[in-house]
Amino acid sequence: MDQQATDFVVATRAALAQLSALAVQYSFSVVGALLLLIIGWLAAGMLSRWAHEGLGRIRGFDATLAQFFANIIRYAILIIVVVMVLGQFGVQTASILAALGAVGLAIGLALQGTLQNIAAGIMLLVLRPLRVGEYIETPSVSGTVQDIGLFATELKTYDGLYRLTPNSLLWNVPVTNHSRLPTRMHDLKLHIADQDAIERSMQMLLDMANSDERVLKQPAPVAFVTDLTDAGAVISLRYWANTGVWWAVSRDMTKRAKEAFHAAGITVRTT
Template identity: 45%
Template sequence: MNILAVNQLSSIWNFLLESSLHYGLNAVLAIFTLAVGWWLSSRFANALDRVMIRASLDATLRPVLRSVLLWLVRLVTLVAVLGQFGVQTASIVAVLGAASLAIGLALQGTLQNIAAGMMLLLLRPFQVGEYISNGSIEGTVDEIGLFATKLTKADGICLFAPNNQLWNSALTNFSRNNTRRIDMPIGISYKDNPTVAIQALKELLLADERILATPAPFVVVTDHADSAVMLNLRAWTTTSQYWDVRWSIAQKVQATLAAVDCSIPFPMRELHITREAEAKLAA
């Protein structure tokens, strides 16, 4: 009886020892494979990034391609690690397929963002460094990712916008064209001479070297409002100088009009009181 028990214990001990050696060795190999795979993924991604920089590839595409290569290598590494424990590749593919279907149904909105991100990268309605707006989202593009686009607002606040919102709405790109037109409505008094005011404002525009000669700047009468004759000042400048030129012209308009005895009137309303109303007020 004692001999039988000893044999059983010996068999169990041998089994545990062999299993420990087998799975322990596999675990060590798996950890080593995982570490090497993660290290190689970073090295490959950095190498690709350097190649893209030397090739002057668009900055919009570089981070996306880098991320794709990084996670592709890591996915292959994970499959190799599972193979160390005897998991069949076909089984892994089947599990990944089923998981992808389930995840796709659960994350429809996220997949829409990915699809929108791919369309943004392919069609390029905007690129890194451009200032865009779709009404509710506005800022300078810093990075276009697969899920969201990173922007910096005019006040310096960082904004992450889902790609789907940018793709499925009308988008204004303020930086795409090299030139931009300044439109500035200005009101003068009905007592002033519009021809004199127009000539003075036109000379103001022509004196600024930042304003383009073609198309030529011009000033026209656009409306007769309640308390002012409305003029519209139009001039073209480079997009990079747009705000500097606009603010500079706006600052000089009042002094320019005052120099030719023209004024910017306050809104006024005339009241005519009839004799009947005067009698009621006197009573």
């Protein structure tokens, strides 16, 4: 009985000594891990802010893209810190990196469409084929750009509807930007029934264009015969106007041409 008590005391002392040694050993690991977490957290925040501010100073660099890269830097540092902390407790970092790679691959496969939209969003923000306030047209969508995000772009259609378009639909497709260039040309074509009135009709169109202050003097407006038919002739008036007033000018010129030709007794129809 005394021997059993003695063995129990000896085993208890050995266990306590081993626990004490482990506590001393891992206390340094815990302290080091806490220090790594604190320093890493602060460093990630500081570097993220510096990156955001530095990219924001670059002329023309999009604020959304600057925030995106700043977040990438922050999370990359935090991941490195977590791997270092786990290494403090004897975890094999190679296994951690392999696991992170497998998780990243699985997430990438699951979010393939989302990642495609992010990549397209980055390209749209870097190359800027469209900007907020511009009217664009693609084979699938059209409207005025309201906001460009990393996943989707917000558009407002001509009839006042809200349209959220995935960025992948705006990338790798032809994009017609109606607002980017400062001037636009309008080619007004009219079909007149009387071929004898060709010269008079062209002069009337030129006078009408030159009398409108919104029509640019350079390049100068020109009128010419586009085609001759058995029913008459097709004449064109080609002029340039500032993009901001192009739509209003083109509608006004079409209306004025019809009214002027009707008053002059020239039968005309738009083609």
